[in-house]
Amino acid sequence: EAQVTQNPRYLITVTGKKLTVTCSQNMNHEYMSWYRQDPGLGLRQIYYSMNVEVTDKGDVPEGYKVSRKEKRNFPLILESPSPNQTSLYFCASSLTGKRYNSPLHFGNGTRLTVT
Amino acid sequence: DAKTTQPPSMDCAEGRAANLPCNHSTISGNEYVYWYRQIHSQGPQYIIHGLKNNETNEMASLIITEDRKSSTLILPHATLRDTAVYYCIATGNQFYFGTGTSLTVIP
Numbered sequence: 001e002a003q004v005t006q007n008p009r010y011l012i013t014v015t016g017k018k019l020t021v022t023c024s025q026n027m028n029h030e031y032m033s034w035y036r037q038d039p040g041l042g043l044r045q046i047y048y049s050m051n052v053e054v055t056d057k058g059d060v061p062e063g064y065k066v067s068r069k070e071k072r073n074f075p076l077i078l079e080s081p082s083p084n085q086t087s088l089y090f091c092a093s094s095l096t097g098k099r100y101n102s103p104l105h106f107g108n109g110t111r112l113t114v115t
Numbered sequence: 116d117a118k119t120t121q122p123p124s125m126d127c128a129e130g131r132a133a134n135l136p137c138n139h140s141t142i143s144g145n146e147y148v149y150w151y152r153q154i155h156s157q158g159p160q161y162i163i164h165g166l167k168n169n170e171t172n173e174m175a176s177l178i179i180t181e182d183r184k185s186s187t188l189i190l191p192h193a194t195l196r197d198t199a200v201y202y203c204i205a206t207g208n209q210f211y212f213g214t215g216t217s218l219t220v221i222p
Contacts, residue, residue, distance in 0.1 A: 004158075035212075042202075043159070043212035058209070090158050097208065103149065104210055106158030 002027045006091050006107035013081055014115055021076045021110050023091030031097040032074040033058070033104070034066065036087040043090065049074055050097045081114040088112075117142040117205035124217040127197075133190040135216050137203030140184040146207040148179060150188045152199040159202065159212070162188065193220045 004025045013019055025032065033048035035058075045058030049068040063085055065077040074093075078085060088111050092104040120138040127133040139148065149164040163170055163177045165186075170177045176189040190197050202215040 033210075037156075040214070042214045045209060045211070048209065088156055092158075092210075101164075103161040103164060104151075104159075105161065108158050109156060111156075 002105070004091055004093050004105050004107040006089075006110050008110060009108065010111050012113045012115065015082055016080050019078050019081060019112075021078075021089060021091075021112070023074045023076065023107060024072050025074075025093040025105070026072065027093065027095070027105065028071065029093035029095055029105075030071070031094045031102070032068065033092045034064070034074070034076050035090045035092065036060065036085075037090065037109075038087050046076070046089075048097075081112075083114050086112060086114050116207060116209060116211055117146055119203045119205050119213060121201070121203050121213070121216045123214070124219070126219050126221055127190075127193045129195060129220050129222050130192055133193040133197065133218060133220070135188040135190075135201050135203075135218065136185065137188070138185045139203070139205040142183050142205045143207065146205045148177065148183075148186050149204045149206060149210070150175070150177065151202045151204070151212070152197075153202070153215070154196075154199040162201075193218075195220050195222065 030051045034046040035043040037043045047066040049055045091107040094102040094104045117139045150162040151159040153159045179186045198220045200215040
């Protein structure tokens with residue numbers, strides 16, 4: 001089944017303890033992206049990647065890192081999490097970064113709580 | 116990418132058509148209109164997209180005005196499972212989701 005898989009679904013951690021949220025897609029998509037969703041603010045893009053070894057900042061990149069060493073994986077890294085990074089996170093992918101016929105496919109989300 | 120404006124909430128009776136409007140008056144010629152929906156806290160689900168022609172698929176219809184400054188998503192026979200937040204996005208590159216329209220289908 002074609003899908004975007006995020007892990008874990010739920011994560012509770014403490015301030016300053018490095019964590020990684022994994023994202024994998026099995027559709028051979030070039031484009032991948034991370035969003036966070038907070039009440040009243042909609043989905044905001046953190047980072048995106050147009051292809052392997054190419055990553056760019058989105059609207060809210062502070063405090064996050066990403067890497068794209070392989071086409072299928074796009075992990076989100078929080079080197080030193082803080083409580084303001086408590087949020088619902090979504091990974092998404094699409095065939096290309098061009099929008100003529102390339103909808104985003106989303107994972108099921110990771111709910112992160114930083115205490 | 117063009118800014119979009121949607122009403123914050125709408126109600127629709129079950130079995131009736133739900134018509135969700137979206138204004139994108141600053142859309143440029145190469146930007147597409149995409150619609151997504153999000154049920155509770157699940158990942159957003161793609162519904163439909165178009166450039167300038169009207170589009171229809173098994174989920175919905177998309178009507179884009181001739182000047183492309185606005186569009187309407189039509190769910191022809193709304194069910195309770197269509198209760199969700201619906202996002203309209205005008206984009207040639209990145210997706211900016213905004214806060215969408217919260218649609219409630221009423222029994």
